[in-house]
Amino acid sequence: MRSRGLVLSKNIHSLTLMVILWVGQNGFPGPQGPYYCGVGANKMLIIEPVCTLALKFRVPMLRxxxxxWxxxxxxxxxxxxxxxxxxxRFLLHRIAEEFGIVxxxxxxxxxxxxxxxxxxxxxxxxxxREEGGIKIEKAVAKMSKHHDRHIRAYDPKQGQDNARRLxxxxxxxxxNDFSAGVANRGCSIRIPRGVMRAKAISRIVARVQTAILIRWWRSFYVQFV
Structure with missing residues (x-):
């Protein structure tokens, strides 16, 4: 099945820049809450240079x-x-060097x-996206059969690193469990609310991959949809 629009998003890289903002008075920042989509000198870090290069980038945002990021x-x-x-990734690390961060x-x-x-x-x-195309339930059922295989492929350590996150x-x-839900960020597969209301699948969001995923796996993943 040919992919016509594979869109990588939602923490395709959570740019966790540990050098910045992690050294407070006690050597530790405040709890999560005010950082998401944050603004201000105490929350922002220059990421725009990565997103102005000749690649398809969208929506740099604090997490x-x-x-x-x-x-x-x-x-x-x-x-x-x-x-x-x-x-x-290469450009990210090279630009980070220019700012003296990791x-x-x-x-x-x-x-x-x-x-x-x-x-x-x-x-x-x-x-x-076609009228009468593949339905939500069918797509989810296909991916559920390959959950363990996908997990092993998402990081170089066969899922060991991702186990610390998932x-x-x-x-x-x-x-350990495959799950799917409408507008549910705690599931393996999130089905956007608008897609579910339309009763025909145009887009789903896979949420179990790790930021260090292997290069070609995402394109391979689509064959199960």
Whole structure:
């Protein structure tokens, strides 16, 4: 099945810049809450240089942890999304060097009551968008059969790193169980509310990938939809 619009989003990289904002009076920042979509000199960090380069970038935004960013790669067609993802990482690290900072893609850079770093994917194919196309239930059922295989492929350690993030807490699902839900960020697959109301699938969001996912896996993933 050819992908017509594989859109990488929602923490395609949670840019958890541990050098910035993690050194307060007591060597630790305040709890999560005010950082999400934050503004102000105590919350912002320059990320625009990455997003002005010759790749398809969208929506740089602060996330839940302090000094955690996300950006979207795409929409892209087919395996080109893997190329853009790979190059964006290289550019991210090179630009970070210019500012004297380090970006980490570790799935759980800080233990405890902190969000991890995921790589959420908006998936859309031609057959999904056509009238009378593949239905939500059918797509979800196909992916549920390959959950364990997908988990092993999402990070170089066969899921061991992602296990630190996918605990069922902090907007994640359990690594051991496949789940799907409408507008539910605690599921493996989130079905946007507008898609469900239309009763025909045009887009679903896979939420169990890790920020250090392997280059070509996302394009391979679409064959199960």
């Amino acid at each position: 839940v942890m302090p000094a955690q 996300e950006y979207q790669v795409g929409p892209c067609v087919g395996i080109s999304v893997g190329d853009d993802l790979w190059m964006s 970006a980490t893609l570790d799935p759980k850079p800080m233990p405890g009551d902190w969000n991890g770093a995921g790589a959420h994917t908006n998936i859309s194919t031609k057959t999904m 605990t069922g807490h902090h907007e994640t699902s359990s690594i």
